[in-house]
Amino acid sequence: MEERNGVVTFAGKPATLLGPEIKVGDQAPDFTVVDNGLNAKTLKDFEGVKLISVVPSLDTPVCDAQTRRFNEEAAKLNATVLTISADLPFAQKRWCGAAGIDKVVTLSDYQTMSFGSAYGTYLKDLRLEARAIFVVNSKNEVTYVEYVKEVTDHPNYEKAIEAVKAAQ
Template identity: 70%
Template sequence: MAVTFKGNAVTLMGSQVKAGDKAPNFTVLANDLSEVTLDDTKGSVRLISVVPSIDTGVCDAQTRRFNEEAAKLDNVKVLTVSVDLPFAQKRWCGAHGIENVQTLSDHRDLSFGEAYGVAIKELRLLARSVFVINSNDEVTYAEYVSEVTDHPNYEAAIEAAKAAN
């Protein structure tokens, strides 16, 4: 899949996943620096919102939108993954009243980025994307946004999360 950042082609590292695939495991950091893996949310539907940097306009809007939707979704854990430092994620969430989304940092070793094929080689950021993983750890929805500065298809992701329950 071809992905651009501000109109320039970028290289995604890792293997992209698609609906029907077994969800790859990963290790990221929570805001308190504890390790979090896919297995930590086993038995739940996961909507994973991936953003390049939480402090930018589209990423801010994406995280806020999924935070609002998370309050309406039963048995769905909403995770936002970026390479921002855990401290910055915690500060941003506190400043913006984000309480329904768990922010996770992939800054340490790009474990998530490479497992899901969203690590941008040239920028060491993650490409905007959304994944839904059901309680059996199967990917039921995967969207790789072709232009990193564009919004994802919020409605499709939310419907996929509801259907995966």
């Protein structure tokens, strides 16, 4: 598997990403993750435009804020909003219930890190996801990518939302 060094830092320390760098124009790679009911989900399970929000762990302040922000925006967007982390599905379900998250689909990559390996967000040393945003159109073409340089920083919410609107 491809290793990419120097792409991101985690709390100021260089981190190694596993998997390829996804670019605008690429065909979105398939993946297998698990939903909160422990059902396997793949890219093909989600039609139309998709905003894929990737976070290290929902139980951290920036991931919490990112998921809440996209949950608010989801009501205004004609797109499916997916949040993917390596959190256990049980933890995701508990967090969503406590946070009132009802428009974002949370998916767990904990079993095989299939998503992280396919999208180049797998933080090798931590076995977590790096923070990233992908927008995928209805033809499953990638139309927007942001790998957040410092994993503990926020993504560019406005650019991601603009990209979703442009992909429709």
